[in-house]
Amino acid sequence: MLHNISLENVFYRKSGDSGAEILKNINLSIDRETINLVSGPPGSGKSTLLELLALKIKPSSGIITINGVEATELSSRNLRHIRRQISFIPPTPCFLEEKSLYENLEYVLRLEGIPRGMVFDRVMDILSPAGLILKRELLPSELSSAEKSLLAFSMALISEPQFVLCDLNITSSVDDSRLREFIKEAPGRSTGVVVTCRSDAAESFSDIDFKLITLNKNV
Amino acid sequence: MYRKVRLMLLLAGSFFLSSSIFFIPLRSFISSYLIGGMSVTVFTYEEDFFKASVNTEPGLIIRKHITSEEGIEDFCLDTGVSSDLEISLPSAFNLGFDPYYKSEIEDLIGALENMNSVGELVYSDEMIDNTLSLVSRLGSLFLVLASLFAVSGLLFIYAGIHIYIGSRRNEFILSEHLGYGRYIPALSAFRKSFLYCFLGSAFFSGIISIAIYYISPGSEIFYMMLVSPLVAGFTAGLFSLFHIYKETK
Numbered sequence: 001m002l003h004n005i006s007l008e009n010v011f012y013r014k015s016g017d018s019g020a021e022i023l024k025n026i027n028l029s030i031d032r033e034t035i036n037l038v039s040g041p042p043g044s045g046k047s048t049l050l051e052l053l054a055l056k057i058k059p060s061s062g063i064i065t066i067n068g069v070e071a072t073e074l075s076s077r078n079l080r081h082i083r084r085q086i087s088f089i090p091p092t093p094c095f096l097e098e099k100s101l102y103e104n105l106e107y108v109l110r111l112e113g114i115p116r117g118m119v120f121d122r123v124m125d126i127l128s129p130a131g132l133i134l135k136r137e138l139l140p141s142e143l144s145s146a147e148k149s150l151l152a153f154s155m156a157l158i159s160e161p162q163f164v165l166c167d168l169n170i171t172s173s174v175d176d177s178r179l180r181e182f183i184k185e186a187p188g189r190s191t192g193v194v195v196t197c198r199s200d201a202a203e204s205f206s207d208i209d210f211k212l213i214t215l216n217k218n219v
Numbered sequence: 220m221y222r223k224v225r226l227m228l229l230l231a232g233s234f235f236l237s238s239s240i241f242f243i244p245l246r247s248f249i250s251s252y253l254i255g256g257m258s259v260t261v262f263t264y265e266e267d268f269f270k271a272s273v274n275t276e277p278g279l280i281i282r283k284h285i286t287s288e289e290g291i292e293d294f295c296l297d298t299g300v301s302s303d304l305e306i307s308l309p310s311a312f313n314l315g316f317d318p319y320y321k322s323e324i325e326d327l328i329g330a331l332e333n334m335n336s337v338g339e340l341v342y343s344d345e346m347i348d349n350t351l352s353l354v355s356r357l358g359s360l361f362l363v364l365a366s367l368f369a370v371s372g373l374l375f376i377y378a379g380i381h382i383y384i385g386s387r388r389n390e391f392i393l394s395e396h397l398g399y400g401r402y403i404p405a406l407s408a409f410r411k412s413f414l415y416c417f418l419g420s421a422f423f424s425g426i427i428s429i430a431i432y433y434i435s436p437g438s439e440i441f442y443m444m445l446v447s448p449l450v451a452g453f454t455a456g457l458f459s460l461f462h463i464y465k466e467t468k
Contacts, residue, residue: 083398094392107390111399156397 003067005030005053005163010062012048022048026062028213032162033187036194037202040215046196047091049215050165053194054088055079085162091169093152095140101127101151102136105158112159126158130182146175153182157191166195172204180204221386226415228379229455233419236372236454237447241427242365376455380412384462391466405463412459417452424448 006029014020022045030036030053038046051057052064055071064071066082074082096104105123114122127133130150140148149168156164164186170176184205186193202212390404424447432441 080400083400086398088396088398090396094389094396096389096393098386107393108397111394111397111403155393159397161398 003032003162006065007052007059008063008065010052010059010064012045012052012057013060023052023059023215030163030192030194032192033190034192035183035187035205035208035210036192036213037205037210038194038196038213038215039199039202041217044215044217046169046215047167049213050088050167050194050196053163054086054165055083056088087156087159087161087164089152089156089164089166089168091167093148093155093168095148095151095155097140100137100139101132101143104140104151105155108155108158122158126154129185130154131178144175146179149176149179150182153179157186157189160189161191163192163194166193168196170195170197170201172198172200176201177204184208221382225379225382225386228375228382229415230419232372232375232377232379232455233416233451234372234423235368235375236416236451237420237423237427239365239368239372240447240450241424241431241443242361242368243443372451373454376416376451377458379415380455380458380462383412383415384408384459384466388466391463401463405460408459408463409456413452413456416455417448420448420451 007026010023010026011021012023014022026049038049040046048057052059055064058072066074071079071082096107099107102123105126106119109119109122123136124133127136130153132147132150132154135143135147140151143151149170152168153164153166156166166183168179170179170183180201183193183195184207199214202210387404387408391401394404395401421444424444428441428444
């Protein structure tokens with residue numbers, strides 16, 4: 001069972017000639033059932049941090065540990081097993097465009113190997129707090145961008161992963177209010193959330209416990 | 220729209236690939252008829268019947284299927300062939316287009332000449348040469364046609380799979396982002412690609428087999444009916460794996 005992911009003295013440099021340093025000496029720990037907001041100006045490395053946590057990229061130096069085990073030392077089989085516990089939402093979420101909302105969520109449950117008989121209840125259980133029940137027959141292209149973010153988060157959450165890493169850069173605007181409320185429910189589903197946001201969005205989480213990770217731009 | 224195009228391409232590919240495979244028995248079948256004009260095949264046992272044919276003169280073939288020993292005697296009485304005679308040409312399937320069977324054909328004609336009951340044989344060296352040359356040319360033509368059909372089949376299947384995997388690209392990305400990797404959607408895509416072409420090819424193979432079997436019964440046709448869908452299915456499956464690798468690397 002995955003309980004935490006921690007980064008110790010992590011540096012990340014772009015590969016290639018420029019070799020620009022994107023993340024510098026990052027030390028943090030992400031625990032399960034917590035909400036972690038990552039804020040910082042554009043180019044400060046928020047997305048890179050999430051990709052590191054999702055084990056999609058390797059740090060230039062430093063250690064990423066998962067439950068005390070160094071991720072870089074894990075075999076590819078174990079790494080694959082760990083990755084199953086981590087859902088990643090990229091800045092532009094990906095959907096099955098020819099399938100309805102319901103079918104998109106159903107697809108994730110099929111990947112998870114959930115029996116057919118349980119699919120309907122699981123999908124409804126996630127669509128209800130997301131406020132998308134009435135839109136379940138629509139295609140993703142028929143949704144507003146706020147609703148697309150809700151769908152992406154629903155798809156990440158429906159398989160009940162240990163962590164959801166959400167690179168949607170949420171704001172304090174009314175458009176994102178439903179998503180913010182939905183994110184607040186995640187710890188109740190035993191899931192830890194790391195979400196990138198604008199600095200002003202942190203205030204809208206003041207009614208719950210959360211950890212704020214602020215990144216500065218490395219010039 | 221894409222779904223229909225993909226289906227049409229895969230079906231067309233299955234048809235062409237199956238047809239190209241069927242050129243093997245088909246060319247033997249046609250050659251056997253051409254050579255049959257020059258040859259005698261007496262009492263070769265096939266499946267549950269005896270197949271007997273005798274030429275009384277070039278181009279005229281008496282062919283009968285005899286299902287019992289009594290039938291052989293009747294056949295011999297009708298055609299005047301001795302029931303003790305057993306001359307076997309290499310089977311039509313193996314005979315193919317090899318022009319070097321001339322000596323065997325001449326042996327057969329020699330044997331026929333010794334059979335007073337068959338009657339007068341009308342043949343010439345030129346006729347034998349012409350027939351063998353025609354068979355050889357036809358063989359080359361069939362090989363070219365078979366290659367064209369095979370290449371067309373592969374191209375159609377490739378294009379169909381390209382569209383199919385392209386339409387499932389988001390599944391791979393999604394599966395990757397959600398931590399499931401590419402294995403599950405890749406396996407599903409391989410399975411479906413295989414099934415599409417296997418079933419398409421089985422359908423066309425069935426029709427072609429029945430058509431050929433109706434004209435000339437022979438068990439080798441049914442081997443082709445099994446081989447053809449497997450070839451088409453695995454071809455599609457391998458193309459799908461190649462495309463998945465290209466899409467997700």
